[in-house]
Every structure is written in structure tokens, then in C-alpha cells.
Amino acid sequence: MHFQAEVGVLGHVDGSSQFVSQDTKIVCSVTGPIEPKARQELPTQLALEVIIRPAKGVATTREKLLEDKLRAVLTPIINRYCYPRQLCQITCQILESGEDESEFSQRELSCCINAAFLALVDAGIAMNSMCASIPIAIMKDSNEIIDNPSAEQLKTSPSVHTLALEFVDGGKVVKNVLLLDSNGDFNEDQLFNILELGEQKCQGLVKNLRKIIQDQISPRLVV
Amino acid sequence: MAKDIELSESESKFILEALRQNYRLDGRSFDQFRDVKIKFGKEYGDVSVEMGNTKVHCRISCQIAQPYEDRPFEGLFVISTEISPIAGSQFENRNITGEDEVLCSRIIEKSVRRSGALDVEGLCIVAGSKCWAVRADVHFLDCDGGFIDASCIAVMTGLMHFKKPDITVHGEQIIVHPVNEREPVPLGILHIPICVTFSFFNPQDTEENIKGATNSEISIIDATLKEELLRDGVLTVTLNKNREVVQVSKAGGLPMDALMLMKCCHKAYAIIEKITDQILQLLKDDSKERNKYAAMLTSENARES
Numbered sequence: 001m002h003f004q005a006e007v008g009v010l011g012h013v014d015g016s017s018q019f020v021s022q023d024t025k026i027v028c029s030v031t032g033p034i035e036p037k038a039r040q041e042l043p044t045q046l047a048l049e050v051i052i053r054p055a056k057g058v059a060t061t062r063e064k065l066l067e068d069k070l071r072a073v074l075t076p077i078i079n080r081y082c083y084p085r086q087l088c089q090i091t092c093q094i095l096e097s098g099e100d101e102s103e104f105s106q107r108e109l110s111c112c113i114n115a116a117f118l119a120l121v122d123a124g125i126a127m128n129s130m131c132a133s134i135p136i137a138i139m140k141d142s143n144e145i146i147d148n149p150s151a152e153q154l155k156t157s158p159s160v161h162t163l164a165l166e167f168v169d170g171g172k173v174v175k176n177v178l179l180l181d182s183n184g185d186f187n188e189d190q191l192f193n194i195l196e197l198g199e200q201k202c203q204g205l206v207k208n209l210r211k212i213i214q215d216q217i218s219p220r221l222v223v
Numbered sequence: 224m225a226k227d228i229e230l231s232e233s234e235s236k237f238i239l240e241a242l243r244q245n246y247r248l249d250g251r252s253f254d255q256f257r258d259v260k261i262k263f264g265k266e267y268g269d270v271s272v273e274m275g276n277t278k279v280h281c282r283i284s285c286q287i288a289q290p291y292e293d294r295p296f297e298g299l300f301v302i303s304t305e306i307s308p309i310a311g312s313q314f315e316n317r318n319i320t321g322e323d324e325v326l327c328s329r330i331i332e333k334s335v336r337r338s339g340a341l342d343v344e345g346l347c348i349v350a351g352s353k354c355w356a357v358r359a360d361v362h363f364l365d366c367d368g369g370f371i372d373a374s375c376i377a378v379m380t381g382l383m384h385f386k387k388p389d390i391t392v393h394g395e396q397i398i399v400h401p402v403n404e405r406e407p408v409p410l411g412i413l414h415i416p417i418c419v420t421f422s423f424f425n426p427q428d429t430e431e432n433i434k435g436a437t438n439s440e441i442s443i444i445d446a447t448l449k450e451e452l453l454r455d456g457v458l459t460v461t462l463n464k465n466r467e468v469v470q471v472s473k474a475g476g477l478p479m480d481a482l483m484l485m486k487c488c489h490k491a492y493a494i495i496e497k498i499t500d501q502i503l504q505l506l507k508d509d510s511k512e513r514n515k516y517a518a519m520l521t522s523e524n525a526r527e528s
Contacts, residue, residue, distance in 0.1 A: 010365045011276050012311035023265060027364060031312040051316050053307055056284040056360055091309045091316070093362050095271075095280055096264060 001134050001148040001205050005114070007122040007216050015123025019115035022150055024098030024107045028115035030123040032088030040087055045080035051091040052112060054101070062101075066109055073113050073133070073164045073178045079126035088125060090116050099151045106135040106154065106162045109181070113164050114209065121213050130171055131178055132206040133164035136194055138186060145193055147201040159184030163198040171206040174199055227313035228452065235453050242441050243426050247450070249275070253443045256419070256494045257369070259501065261380055263509050267407065268385030272377040275447065276367035281359060281377035283385040287399070288356035290347065298346020299356035300336055304328040304374060310366040330371050330472050331361070334416045334461040335378050338469045342411030348390060348397055355387060357410065368447040371459055375418040380502050383412050384509065416461045416469040417498050419491035422446040423456035423477045440477055444490065458484070460491050464499045 003021035010016035015030040033046060040047045050071045052063045074090065092112045099107045113133035120127065137149035137157035146153065154160055164179035182191070230238075238248060247253070260273040268283030288299055306314040306324050314321075335341070346355040359381060361374045386407035391398045424441040446454060456476025461469040468488060473479075 010278070010309065012366055013309065016309075025264075027309065029309040031308060034312060049316075051307060053305075053309075053362070055282050057358065058303065058305075089308050089312060091307055093280075093307065093309050093364065095282075095362070096266070096269065 001201060003111075003114070003205075003208070005118055005209070005212050007118050007212065013123075015119045015121070015125070017115050017118035017122060019111050019118065021107070021111055021148060022098055023096055024094075024111045025096040026092055026094055026108070026111045026115040028090065028092045028112065028119040030088065030090050030116070030119040030125065032123065032125060033083040033086035034089065036085070036087030041085050044084050046078065046083040047087045048075060048078070048080075049087060049089045050074070051089070053091070053093045055094045055097050056101070062105060066105055066112065069109060069162075069179060069181060070112055070116060073131060074116060074120070076176070076178065077117075077127055077129050077131050077166060078120065079128050082126045088120075088123075090119070092116060099154055104151075104154050104160065106137075106160050106181075106183075107149075107151075109133070109162050110135045110164070113179075114205070118209065118212065122216070129175055130167040130206055130209070131164055132167065132202040132209060133162065133179070134198060134201050134205060136161040136163060136198060138184075138190055138194075143190070145190070145197050147197065157184070159186040159190070161186075161194055161198075163194065163202065165199065165202045165206075167202075167206050171203070171210050174202075228311070228448075230449060230452055234449075238449060238453060239424065242424055242443070247443065249447060251445075253441070254490055256372075256445045256498075259373075259376060259498055261376070261502065261505050263384060263505075268381050270377050270381040270384060271364075272373050272380070274369055274373050274445070276365055277369050277373050278363075278365035279370070279373040279377045280362040280364055281374070281381040282362070283357065283359050283381040285355050285357045285385075285387045287348065287353055287397075289352060290350075290354040292351075295351035296347050297343040298354040300341050300343055300346070300359075301356070302328070302331055302336055302359045302361065302378060304331055304361045304363075306363050306366075306370075310363040314363075314366075326472075326474065327371050327374070330418065330459055330461075330470070331374055331378060333470045333472070334375055334418055335359075335382075338414070338416050338461070340379065340412060340414055340416055341382055342413055345411040348392060349395060352395070353397060357382075357385075357387075366448060368449075368451045369420060369445050372418045372420050372445060375416065375461070376498060376502070379412075379415050379417065380506070382410055383415070383502070383506055385410055414463040414465060414467070414469075415499050415502070416463050417495040418459055418461045419444060419494050420446065421458040421460070421487050421491075422450055422454040423458070423479065424453070425455045425477055440479065442483070442487065444494070458487060460488055462488065462491055462495045464496060466492065 013029040110133035162181040166176040257274040271280045389400045389405040458473045
């Protein structure tokens with residue numbers, strides 16, 4: 001997956017990132033750990049407030065669903081028991097969706113996951129593992145599986161998927177599948193192929209994500 | 224602007240004392256507006272504006288809707304200025320009841336929508352049944368003061384940059400031509416209102432604040448977040464290049480006399496003139512960049528102009 005990302009782009013939050021892949025552009029901010037409102041507080045662990053805001057119009061049920069998926073991906077990778085009775089606010093602003101918003105959300109979701117991961121690291125929140133996510137589409141006639149499909153490719157494909165994997169050991173070992181969200185017509189073999197190709201592509205992506213973090217912090221390190 | 228951030232006593236004393244001695248923290252003079260950086264996105268009507276550390280993104284979109292029953296010849300125009308926690312943790316998601324948030328959206332609304340900057344009659348397709356609904360979504364990304372000024376610039380630049388798809392009307396039936404089929408058409412902009420915000424500080428004690436006889440208040444243009452937190456009064460004037468005052472907003476705070484208001488308007492005019500020219504120049508450069516093959520593809524003869 002080809003992308004450009006930058007961390008620490010905003011000044012008034014604890015961590016932030018900008019993630020651009022093809023025509024999709026996301027800004028993500030992380031604030032935390034901060035004091036939660038009484039209703040958000042969890043006695044033993046960090047509470048997460050996940051917000052996704054669309055490029056055009058007001059947030060609808062579509063964004064709520066995206067928020068829910070993003071929360072499901074982030075919850076297991078954050079070391080939540082480090083911060084009991086605290087809150088972490090994760091806000092993603094979609095600047096350019098890069099797909100037809102009325103039909104698809106795959107590109108936006110995977111970019112949000114990657115952006116949120118970078119912003120969490122930038123904010124210095126304790127993490128258990130890394131994550132990387134890619135959108136996948138199966139092409140109509142050739143049955144070819146492509147990662148990071150464009151808006152046109154999404155439209156013509158019979159099934160579209162979002163895959164998020166959890167990595168440990170410096171991004172070398174896949175620990176778990178965090179999210180596999182599929183839409184359309186596909187069969188079991190195709191799904192296994194998606195997981196296989198997705199693993200390769202996510203591995204490449206996680207390497208690049210690590211590099212971005214490394215480039216960001218290495219000048220700050222005192223040797 | 225924000226309530227939850229609190230400046231320490233020593234920091235606020237320092238800033239105020241510096242102002243008394245004619246200094247600002249960022250080294251600007253009192254009447255200096257921050258440099259405005261405007262960038263266009265890939266699509267029409269996608270604009271980001273940076274003023275110092277303040278970042279605002281504006282996205283214009285349109286769709287076909289039904290006009291209001293009492294205004295059948297007018298299209299719809301909505302500006303949404305919702306502040307999210309991305310600008311700073313002091314802002315709450317979906318909380319538009321905060322005083323500053325309301326003030327900000329009201330002033331933008333007054334400056335752009337109610338001043339008739341956008342020709343809403345030009346958005347009418349079929350009277351009473353179909354019209355364009357234009358929407359401006361302002362995303363505040365980073366907050367370092369001057370939200371009103373920055374979002375006004377962003378909305379106006381966005382509206383001028385935006386192009387809606389071309390349509391053909393056959394009686395009640397309309398055909399919307401995709402952008403790659405027919406050249407999209409720009410919106411009708413009647414004038415370009417730009418906001419300039421003045422902040423006032425009272426160099427004397429609070430008694431002076433009430434009586435206000437000496438008029439020795441300090442006025443600065445385009446305050447940063449820290450200056451906004453400490454100010455005693457605020458005035459937002461909106462002007463356009465035709466030397467028209469679009470709106471003046473001064474909600475309480477330090478009293479000021481009419482001459483001061485005139486002086487502020489004159490100062491603001493110089494600023495808005497510069498910003499308007501900058502916007503127009505950038506739009507020209509952008510359209511040249513987008514249509515760089517137009518000169519090659521056109522069948523028009525070269526003419527002396």
C-alpha cells in the first residue's frame with residue numbers, strides 16, 4: 001500500500017498524524033490520558049472516545065459504524081490497564097474520502113486505522129502491539145485480488161474488504177486478525193486468499209509505519 | 224476562546240505587561256495580521272487555510288434538493304461550523320452550545336450567508352421544486368486564535384473555487400452532467416466579505432473599564448489563543464473590497480467610542496484589500512494549473528487583447 005504519512009502535525013493535542021493514500025486524506029488527533037466524564041469512566045482501564053468526522057455534511061450512522069469498527073481494532077492493541085479511570089480521545093477528520101461515500105467506506109476505514117495508530121504512538125500511549133490495515137477488492141473478471149483499490153476499482157468489483165492485522169516482535173509476527181470486514185459476493189477460497197495476500201501487504205505497510213515513527217523520534221534520542 | 228485552558232498568573236501578567244510596552248509574544252506589531260497561507264485540494268471547493276498555528280479546512284459540496292416553500296426561486300446554502308476535539312481538548316464533540324462556538328458560527332453566518340455573498344437565486348433549477356443545496360463544512364484543525372477570520376477566508380475561497388456540475392433542464396426533467404462530460408460551472412459570488420477581529424486590552428484597573436473616559440485601551444489585530452484568553456473586549460468587523468461594512472459585532476466587553484470604530488474599519492480595510500487580492504491571485508494560478516492543456520486543445524485563434 002502506497003501512502004504518505006506525517007506525525008505531530010497539530011499543536012494543541014497530545015498526538016496527531018496525517019495519512020494520505022491515493023485520494024484519501026485523514027487527519028487524526030489523540031488526547032490522553034485525560035480525566036473522563038463520570039459516564040465514560042471505567043474503574044480498571046482506559047476509556048476510549050472514538051470520533052470520526054466526514055469530509056462533507058454531518059456525521060450519520062455511517063460514521064457511527066466506522067467509529068465502532070475503529071474502536072474494535074484499537075481496543076486490543078492499547079495497553080488499557082496502564083491507565084485506570086482515564087480517558088483517551090481519538091478523533092479522525094476525513095479531509096478527502098477518495099471513494100463514493102454513499103456506497104463505500106473501506107478506504108476511509110483502513111486509512112483511519114493507520115492514522116489512529118500513528119497518532120497513538122505520537123501521543124505516547126502505551127501499546128501492546130502494532131496494527132496495520134489495508135482495503136482490498138476482488139476484480140470482476142480476472143478474480144484478481146488487489147490491495148489499496150482506487151475509487152473506480154471499488155465500484156467495478158463484486159466484493160470489497162477491509163483487513164486489519166495485529167503485529168508483534170518488531171512487526172515481524174502476525175499475532176491476530178483485528179478486523180476482516182467484507183461486503184459483496186465472495187467464497188471461502190477467495191477469503192483465504194485475501195488473508196494470505198493481506199498478510200504480505202500488511203507486513204510491508206507495518207514496516208513503513210515503523211520507519212515513519214523511527215524517523216520522527218530518532219533525532220530526539222540522546223545517544 | 225476556550226474556557227478550559229487556563230494561563231498561569233505569571234504568564235498572563237507577562238503578556239499584559241509586554242502589551243503595555245508595545246510588544247507581542249510572536250513579535251508582530253499591534254496592527255499586523257498573520258500571513259495567510261491558502262492551499263487547494265484536488266477537488267473543487269477543497270481549501271485549507273493556515274494563519275500562524277491556526278489551521279482551518281473548508282469543504283464545499285452540493286446536491287439537488289427542494290427549495291423552501293416560501294422562497295421558491297432560491298437555492299439552499301448552509302454553513303456548518305462544528306468544532307471537534309481535534310482543535311484542542313477543550314472543545315467537546317457535538318457540543319455546539321458553547322458561547323464561543325455559537326458566536327463564531329453566528330458571525331460567519333452573518334458575514335457570508337446573510338450578506339448575500341453567494342447568489343442563491345442562481346442556484347434555482349426548477350422554481351419551487353428543484354434547486355441546488357450548497358453546503359460549506361468548516362473543519363477546525365488547530366486552534367491558535369482567529370477562528371472567525373480564518374474560517375471566513377476559508378469559506379469565501381472555497382465558494383469561489385467550487386464548481387457545480389452542469390445541468391440541462393427538459394421541463395420537469397433535469398440531467399446532471401458528470402464533471403468529465405461537461406465543464407462544471409462556478410457559483411455566482413456577488414462580493415467577498417472578509418472578517419478582521421480586533422482584541423482590546425485595558426492597561427489600567429477595572430474601574431477604568433466601567434467608566435471608560437480616557438480611551439487608552441490597547442487594540443490588537445488577529446489575536447493568538449493566549450491573547451484571546453486575556454482580552455477584555457473583542458470587535459469583529461467584516462468588510463469587502465467595495466468599501467462596504469458588511470457587519471460589525473461587538474458583544475459586550477470594554478466600551479469604545481465611535482471614532483475608535485472608524486479607525487478600526489480603516490485599518491481593517493487595508494488588510495482585507497490585501498487578502499482579497501491574494502485570494503484572487505491564488506484562484507487564478509490554480510485555474511491556470513488545472514487548465515494547463517486548455518490553450519493547446521482550444522480551437523480559438525490567437526487574438527490581440
